[in-house]
Amino acid sequence: MHLIAIGGSDAGISAALRARELDPAAEVSVVVADAYPNFSICGIPYYVSGEVPHWRNLAHRSIADLEATGMSLRLDTTARRIDVAARKLMVTSADGTEELLGYDKLIVGTGAVPVRPPISGLAGPGALGPDDGVHLLHSMGDTFAVMRTLTQAAPASAVIVGAGYIGLEMADALTVRGLQVTQMEQLPEVLPTVDPDLGAQVHAELATRGVEVLTGTTVRQISRNPAGQTGRLRVEATAADGTAVTRQADMVLVVVGVRPEVSLAVSAGATLGARGAITVDRMMRTGLPEVYAAGDCVITHHRLLGETYLPLGTTAHKQGRVAGENALGGNREFAGSLGTQVVKIFDQAAARTGLRDHEAIAAGFEPVTVAAEADDHKAYYPGSHRIHMRFTGDRATGRLLGVQLFGHRHAEIAKRIDIAATAIFHNMTVDAVSDLDLSYTPPLGSPWDAVQIGAQAWVRHARQL
Numbered sequence: 001m002h003l004i005a006i007g008g009s010d011a012g013i014s015a016a017l018r019a020r021e022l023d024p025a026a027e028v029s030v031v032v033a034d035a036y037p038n039f040s041i042c043g044i045p046y047y048v049s050g051e052v053p054h055w056r057n058l059a060h061r062s063i064a065d066l067e068a069t070g071m072s073l074r075l076d077t078t079a080r081r082i083d084v085a086a087r088k089l090m091v092t093s094a095d096g097t098e099e100l101l102g103y104d105k106l107i108v109g110t111g112a113v114p115v116r117p118p119i120s121g122l123a124g125p126g127a128l129g130p131d132d133g134v135h136l137l138h139s140m141g142d143t144f145a146v147m148r149t150l151t152q153a154a155p156a157s158a159v160i161v162g163a164g165y166i167g168l169e170m171a172d173a174l175t176v177r178g179l180q181v182t183q184m185e186q187l188p189e190v191l192p193t194v195d196p197d198l199g200a201q202v203h204a205e206l207a208t209r210g211v212e213v214l215t216g217t218t219v220r221q222i223s224r225n226p227a228g229q230t231g232r233l234r235v236e237a238t239a240a241d242g243t244a245v246t247r248q249a250d251m252v253l254v255v256v257g258v259r260p261e262v263s264l265a266v267s268a269g270a271t272l273g274a275r276g277a278i279t280v281d282r283m284m285r286t287g288l289p290e291v292y293a294a295g296d297c298v299i300t301h302h303r304l305l306g307e308t309y310l311p312l313g314t315t316a317h318k319q320g321r322v323a324g325e326n327a328l329g330g331n332r333e334f335a336g337s338l339g340t341q342v343v344k345i346f347d348q349a350a351a352r353t354g355l356r357d358h359e360a361i362a363a364g365f366e367p368v369t370v371a372a373e374a375d376d377h378k379a380y381y382p383g384s385h386r387i388h389m390r391f392t393g394d395r396a397t398g399r400l401l402g403v404q405l406f407g408h409r410h411a412e413i414a415k416r417i418d419i420a421a422t423a424i425f426h427n428m429t430v431d432a433v434s435d436l437d438l439s440y441t442p443p444l445g446s447p448w449d450a451v452q453i454g455a456q457a458w459v460r461h462a463r464q465l
């Protein structure tokens with residue numbers, strides 16, 4: 001039995017680990033395009049900021065740890081073609097040598113690549129790139145390029161295009177490094193994955209920390225500045241009212257999302273679903289004989305929405321594990337995502353799980369969203385913080401559909417969003433959240449936890465409708 005996983009990140013490595021765990025006799029190979037298997041790319045912003053001192057610290061496991069599990073790593077090796085009928089994978093090594101690898105089961109974990117938006121100067125002949133201080137950010141290679149710019153060109157200023165969670169983490173990181181950061185976002189508010197009320201609080205935190213935030217601003221062009229100007233790059237954008245906005249900066253980071261990397265699977269005959277990701281069933285089967293796929297390259301089964309695309313590291317780990325188990329003859333299903341996520345922005349954190357109003361409506365619910373506030377622990381004990389909450393429930397059934405939170409990074413925002421995620425996962429009503437037996441001691445909580453206060457506010461409001 002020879003299992004090959006393509007991709008050395010969360011999905012591919014999780015699959016390989018699970019397979020070796022279940023069957024120590026299975027031959028498991030992982031084909032990785034670069035030399036950095038099992039790196040926590042989620043930690044890149046904290047290496048860039050200097051909080052994580054060395055890039056090697058980002059490895060979930062070292063190469064030696066991985067090999068000790070019995071898997072064999074083929075680094076700097078790119079999968080080029082899958083011959084489904086012959087069960088062969090054609091790979092090339094760094095020097096271009098081709099090789100055909102036979103497999104019994106194949107798991108595609110090729111992940112995602114950063115979106116390159118239609119900004120003049122980013123593509124085509126003479127396109128600007130890392131040597132000019134213009135960066136995309138996804139892989140360890142991208143990270144090394146960013147670090148080269150930071151250490152060799154010593155930029156004083158940066159423009160970040162995009163204010164999703166990676167853009168926000170990088171605004172935090174570059175500010176911590178001492179750069180003057182301007183963040184440009186074409187949507188009306190930052191962190192568009194939460195409601196604008198909470199996005200506005202993230203926006204305020206950025207502004208307090210000295211980040212210039214330009215929302216409703218669409219970047220049109222990035223170009224080299226003539227010598228003698230303040231920054232070596234010029235970023236031209238259009239504000240929502242049509243006025244021109246120009247900023248000069250030494251460095252530009254474009255982080256506007258990812259798209260699934262599916263070329264290998266498509267050429268083998270895989271079909272595509274949401275956002276052009278590989279269609280898989282909940283057992284992570286692609287429909288091609290003996291070929292599974294997992295992670296950012298596949299569609300995501302959402303517990304409330306059905307098929308969607310939600311590229312997240314937590315999901316990639318779970319899907320990879322399911323694929324690895326099933327490739328060995330298992331019968332496990334990916335239980336589904338709720339899009340649970342949390343992001344730290346300087347000293348604040350924002351989190352969400354489940355659905356917001358517009359998503360709930362699209363899924364056939366009748367959502368009601370209620371805002372509430374509570375302290376993270378008893379206010380008489382020093383250091384308490386307010387938590388801002390938004391609870392979404394279904395008017396007809398009282399079912400909890402979604403929760404969004406914003407508050408201090410030490411206010412256990414992540415723990416509290418996970419309580420909500422657990423409640424939604426188990427189809428609880430909002431009212432039932434009040435019945436949960438949650439922990440309490442004044443320095444750490446309240447007799448009614450903040451999430452229960454939020455749930456009670458929702459129930460009070462819903463009763464009056």
Ligand SMILES: Cc1cc2nc3c(=O)[nH]c(=O)nc-3n(C[C@H](O)[C@H](O)[C@H](O)COP(=O)(O)OP(=O)(O)OC[C@H]3O[C@@H](n4cnc5c(N)ncnc54)[C@H](O)[C@@H]3O)c2cc1C
Nearest residue numbers: 007008009010011033042079110111112295296312313314
């Ligand atoms: C800066 C940053 C911060 C993030 N923060 C978070 C976070 O806080 N929480 C969270 O849940 N998620 C986070 N994510 C997202 C998370 O990292 C991804 O969802 C996750 O890495 C996806 O894993 P994957 O294995 O599917 O794909 P990827 O990580 O994209 O890896 C794909 C792998 O496949 C390899 N590959 C691709 N094509 C080939 C080929 N043809 N042959 C051989 N190898 C190939 C690549 O080299 C790579 O090893 C973050 C991402 C970034 C970039």
